[in-house]
Amino acid sequence: MSEVQAPTTSERGTDSTVLRRWMVRPEAPALVFLAVLVVAFSLSSNEFLSGSNLESIIVSVAVLGTIALAVNQVVLCGEIDISTGSMMGLCAVAAGAVATNTGGLILPLLAGVAVGALAGAVNGVLVTLGRIPSIIVTLGMLYALRGVILLVTGGTWITGIPDETRVLGTGSVVGIHYPVFVLLILFVVMEFVSRHSTWGRNVFAVGGNRRASRLAGLPIERVRFLAFVLVGVFVGIASVIYLGRAGSVQTNTGAGLELQVVAAVVIGGTSISGGRGSTLAALTGAVLIGVILNGLILLGVPSIWQDAVLGSLILLAVATDVLRRRLLGDKS
Amino acid sequence: MSAATAVLRRFKFSREVVLLGVLIVLMVVMSLLSPLFLTVGNLLNTSRFFVEVGLMALGMTLIIITGGIDLSVGSNLALVSVAVGFSYAAGLPLPLAIVFGLVVGLAAGLFNGLFITLLDLHPLVVTLGTFALFQGLAYGLSEAEAVSDFPAWFAYFGQAYFLNVVPGQLFIFIVAVAVVWLILARTSFGRYVYAIGSNEEAARFSGVPVRKVKLVLYSGIGLLVGMAAVIYTSRVYTARGDSGLGLELDVISAVVLGGASIYGGSGTIGGTVLGVLIIATLRNGLTLAGVPSTWIVFVLGVLLLVAVFLNEFFRRREE
Numbered sequence: 198m199s200e201v202q203a204p205t206t207s208e209r210g211t212d213s214t215v216l217r218r219w220m221v222r223p224e225a226p227a228l229v230f231l232a233v234l235v236v237a238f239s240l241s242s243n244e245f246l247s248g249s250n251l252e253s254i255i256v257s258v259a260v261l262g263t264i265a266l267a268v269n270q271v272v273l274c275g276e277i278d279i280s281t282g283s284m285m286g287l288c289a290v291a292a293g294a295v296a297t298n299t300g301g302l303i304l305p306l307l308a309g310v311a312v313g314a315l316a317g318a319v320n321g322v323l324v325t326l327g328r329i330p331s332i333i334v335t336l337g338m339l340y341a342l343r344g345v346i347l348l349v350t351g352g353t354w355i356t357g358i359p360d361e362t363r364v365l366g367t368g369s370v371v372g373i374h375y376p377v378f379v380l381l382i383l384f385v386v387m388e389f390v391s392r393h394s395t396w397g398r399n400v401f402a403v404g405g406n407r408r409a410s411r412l413a414g415l416p417i418e419r420v421r422f423l424a425f426v427l428v429g430v431f432v433g434i435a436s437v438i439y440l441g442r443a444g445s446v447q448t449n450t451g452a453g454l455e456l457q458v459v460a461a462v463v464i465g466g467t468s469i470s471g472g473r474g475s476t477l478a479a480l481t482g483a484v485l486i487g488v489i490l491n492g493l494i495l496l497g498v499p500s501i502w503q504d505a506v507l508g509s510l511i512l513l514a515v516a517t518d519v520l521r522r523r524l525l526g527d528k529s
Numbered sequence: 530m531s532a533a534t535a536v537l538r539r540f541k542f543s544r545e546v547v548l549l550g551v552l553i554v555l556m557v558v559m560s561l562l563s564p565l566f567l568t569v570g571n572l573l574n575t576s577r578f579f580v581e582v583g584l585m586a587l588g589m590t591l592i593i594i595t596g597g598i599d600l601s602v603g604s605n606l607a608l609v610s611v612a613v614g615f616s617y618a619a620g621l622p623l624p625l626a627i628v629f630g631l632v633v634g635l636a637a638g639l640f641n642g643l644f645i646t647l648l649d650l651h652p653l654v655v656t657l658g659t660f661a662l663f664q665g666l667a668y669g670l671s672e673a674e675a676v677s678d679f680p681a682w683f684a685y686f687g688q689a690y691f692l693n694v695v696p697g698q699l700f701i702f703i704v705a706v707a708v709v710w711l712i713l714a715r716t717s718f719g720r721y722v723y724a725i726g727s728n729e730e731a732a733r734f735s736g737v738p739v740r741k742v743k744l745v746l747y748s749g750i751g752l753l754v755g756m757a758a759v760i761y762t763s764r765v766y767t768a769r770g771d772s773g774l775g776l777e778l779d780v781i782s783a784v785v786l787g788g789a790s791i792y793g794g795s796g797t798i799g800g801t802v803l804g805v806l807i808i809a810t811l812r813n814g815l816t817l818a819g820v821p822s823t824w825i826v827f828v829l830g831v832l833l834l835v836a837v838f839l840n841e842f843f844r845r846r847e848e
Binding site for chain 2: 229248262279323327328329330331332334336337338339340341343344345347348444448456461463469470499501502503504505506509511514515516519520
């Protein structure tokens with residue numbers, strides 16, 4: 198979809214040009230891998246390729262995918278955000294607390310988004326004004342926000358979320374669940390923002406070469422700050438989907454999610470060093486993780502192996518990224 | 530007069546002195562919070578906890594000086610703990626199981642190092658991957674169960690007392706501090722570490738074997754994690770897949786608090802040791818004062834942010 202580098206013009210005829218254009222797309226290896234997996238799983242298990250199973254996979258990655266779409270922008274800037282797990286928990290607490298008091302969908306959603314945006318802004322300020330590396334900022338925030346959750350909830354669960362708030366997680370139209378729509382709408386929005394807005398283009402520039410971007414007069418601090426705020430906003434939206442699906446908030450809600458999000462982004466093909474990637478990569482990565490976790494369950498692999506699989510996938514993805522660039526002779 | 534102010538200024542800017550001051554203030558505060566804090570028995574007991582973090586922080590100091598980071602230390606500790614416990618449960622004699630654990634720790638570190646150097650990847654993303662991988666292996670291999678039927682002598686590593694008051698592992702830590710300090714401050718390898726952190730490219734052109742140094746550092750911290758894991762397993766007398774969860778926060782906080790710049794090029798073993806002591810005082814003091822452990826994690830998270838912020842703030846002012 199959105200190629201990042203201009204494909205090198207080849208004079209070897211249309212076929213190889215098309216293939217080459219396709220090959221340099223960041224999400225290409227992930228899409229191939231996804232196709233192979235889908236074929237393999239559907240051959241080994243009859244249930245896999247049923248419509249309801251495929252839809253349930255997408256529903257299961259809606260939270261992950263929504264957050265990955267935003268973290269993708271942070272990674273494209275050459276930064277990282279590993280605070281999203283605790284941030285999701287905190288947003289869910291805020292949204293859940295409002296929901297149990299007022300009901301409705303809009304107010305809890307606004308509460309979640311506001312809290313997320315605030316937390317994202319703190320990340321952004323510390324990274325840009327504080328000039329602290331984002332990995333340290335968000336590592337600190339991962340623990341600090343978990344502490345805030347305990348402070349706010351006092352360690353108790355939030356239950357009794359009214360049905361009208363849960364609609365974003367449980368409702369469906371024409372047989373397709375809302376989470377699928379939310380994910381797809383946000384994907385289209387991000388695809389557009391990333392390709393056609395000034396900020397979207399600046400993100401690639403800042404991540405590709407920060408020095409050159411600064412010299413070219415780009416507001417590199419603001420571009421990165423907004424990316425962190427965007428993560429907060431999307432985490433807020435995701436927290437309401439979560440609320441709908443889970444129906445309650447615990448103190449450990451969202452724990453470990455940050456790893457899945459980073460895994461989705463880099464597995465999809467967005468380069469961890471910034472500047473290369475696409476919105477489709479984040480979505481592909483999220484779906485890929487959903488398919489793999491679903492496939493493991495169908496194959497009867499115990500869920501305690503999930504972390505090991507995730508870790509291997511991150512390593513495999515970053516290694517593939519490096520090797521592919523070496524093969525393509527790309528020095529960036 | 531001017532000489533006096535010069536001395537005063539040097540005194541004021543010496544980071545170790547500031548940290549020592551912070552440590553003393555903390556100890557006073559903690560002893561006010563809990564009468565149990567300022568007793569010889571408690572202070573010595575605190576070392577039971579900080580030796581594990583301290584051992585890992587020694588290796589982490591060198592890695593952070595080179596501009597790298599290792600997020601996988603907590604997971605690696607769990608992996609080694611499981612390796613020791615479950616190889617013993619499977620019938621391996623305990624001494625061999627301990628050696629096996631150390632080898633696993635070293636191998637895990639070497640794996641990080643090879644991945645980072647061969648593919649020229651940032652250590653951050655590699656160790657984030659191995660953070661999940663090692664943790665997952667520890668869970669998976671242990672099948673989320675625990676081993677705790679160790680023979681009595683295994684307690685020697687984590688629960689023994691010397692002369693009835695001094696915890697045994699304190700000696701291991703002191704020896705490790707001396708060795709790592711010697712390497713960093715008195716050998717050409719130590720100079721290489723600083724050179725890589727100041728300017729990796731320049732170091733490479735000057736003939737510093739950058740990859741070899743990194744490989745040694747990441748393997749080295751793997752071995753230190755292995756030692757910490759054996760002590761940890763002996764102290765809690767249980768091998769479980771969730772051992773060491775979140776310890777990377779303590780370790781990185783201690784190193785950064787000790788003055789190592791996260792951008793590489795600066796840091797000292799003395800500073801790190803003080804950082805470890807400050808974190809241990811905080812943890813122990815807050816625990817004695819009845820503060821829940823989740824709050825302590827919150828304090829540590831904020832402390833990490835404040836420490837890095839102050840580091841970079843003062844570094845920029847000095848420039």
